[in-house]
Amino acid sequence: MWSRLVWLGLRAPLGGRQGFTSKADPQGSGRITAEVIEHLERLALVDFGSREAVARLEKAIAFADRLRAVDTDGVEPMESVLEDRCLYLRSDNVVEGNCADELLQNSHRVVEEYFVAPPGTCCPEWFNR
């Protein structure tokens, strides 16, 4: 099934971390498998960082599971409290903008009017595992 990985310290610097144990927590649902962890970390681009964080997620899920007890048959999901109102549309005229310089100022890496990103989007070692 899923391999056991050893967690080496809470605040290991990036590159030093090798993964962590993810045994089914007695308090949690045990649904947080290593695959789910990896999947979530990939989607969120944020790592768990520790076993405690996984345990916290399991508690959060257990907490959210309480919603199952509510009968929502025939109830429409509510996206906004202002759903009964018409959206106001302003006229399609350009009234502001032309502030490229201001916007570029806050970036750490800029070349002319471009924000500079590192090359490529996908790399197996991106979490150095």
Place this chain on the structure above:
Amino acid sequence: MLGRTLREVSAALKQGQITPTELCQKCLSLIKKTKFLNAYITVSEEVALKQAEESEKRYKNGQSLGDLDGIPIAVKDNFSTSGIETTCASNMLKGYIPPYNATVVQKLLDQGALLMGKTNLDEFAMGSGSTDGVFGPVKNPWSYSKQYREKRKQNPHSENEDSDWLITGGSSGGSAAAVSAFTCYAALGSDTGGSTRNPAAHCGLVGFKPSYGLVSRHGLIPLVNSMDVPGILTRCVDDAAIVLGALAGPDPRDSTTVHDPINKPFMLPSLADVSKLCIGIPKEYLVPELSSEVQSLWSKAADLFESEGAKVIEVSLPHTSYSIVCYHVLCTSEVASNMARFDGLQYGHRCDIDVSTEAMYAATRREGFNDVVRGRILSGNFFLLKENYENYFVKAQKVRRLIANDFINAFNSGVDVLLTPTTLSEAVPYLEFIKEDNRTRSAQDDIFTQAVNMAGLPAVSIPVALSNQGLPIGLQFIGRAFCDQQLLTVAKWFEKQVQFPVIQLQELMDDCSAVLENEKLASVSLKQ
């Protein structure tokens, strides 16, 4: 002068009893004296003095802009302020200087208010204690009040006086501490689940949450788009109404603001005919965790309305016990989405890794966010996974409708205003608060406040009385959507009845010119 209401100070400025510069300097000096509270992240001294100068010119020429001209205010550090660092108390935005002002900030500046600084908060406004920001926790000024210290002397404590300081509540704790300690007359907070009302209750202030759609969110760094609202913290209801008058109104930059005509300015009638009111008491809010003191004050408040001829009835909000769970799911889901913008590319912190875009994003976010934020992002992403979407996110959206309907039904039964506690108890010591993690605390502390955000209703916390320990306790009024004026009118009447005491911070105010209200300064030393 620093203890006066906004209206009184405004009158004093108009009459020339004090100049904006003098007022500004007094506040700046007090900010320095109260630095240990850690209420401010950035003190914008030069900006404030310059604004004061301009305000002074206007007063000299008899051209004051209104009640807010020359008035020191503070702004929570998740509102964008042009040219002034805006950090959200996070490493992710340390050093970030927005190129624009949030609409609410701009409106205050257009009215001539003086921006004293940006106040401390929980990182990205996630939390109920103002303890989890990178600049450290905020201390509740009431920890140093005569009222609290005298009570403490009666119970012998062997520890050092300062190690037992109290939290302000959160996440707008810095704003609350700033107003409570008299360093400004009003402060902006944000309210997503009670973040303005909670610290207001703990710091003895009026904490007002407007109806969703009344005040623009443009420039407020978003947490939960469908629930966030800018909040107002002041020392009295009238002041809150003045600030609301300046802020309310449609904004073409925020499509969730409502374009209906609103009754402006918010002049509150001073005498409400209480006998025509119907007050609702939601029975599900009587939870076992509620402290007996708060419960007793809640009951007394209901009795007060009844004795004045108002109709006080019990109402039911049947889905109350699920609202905190629903909030938790919706909040983390929206957070997961909103925090996705922080990738280090266009603004904010950027790590040194250059291997690939994703590696750079991941490392930046790891370095930039604290555990609380990361935890919420991960939870949110879990609830939004394809296999979980229906069972968690959509389910929560359905429960949200049920909760919103609960309120509609309550109001349709003839109730004008609901009366509930704001918090479970008075402010607790920091060392006590940190024994539980952020999520647990938020789930406990937001219990009375977050349902209001889900329904988008206006609500206000009013300080009622001091606890047995000498600490403030507040009660919450909830109104119908867009009936903010009516809500504040009722609140103003109630405020007048309860006569909440002024905080006594004499040790900080040893300056003779600082007279609090009509009180003469006691020359008694409080040193042990």
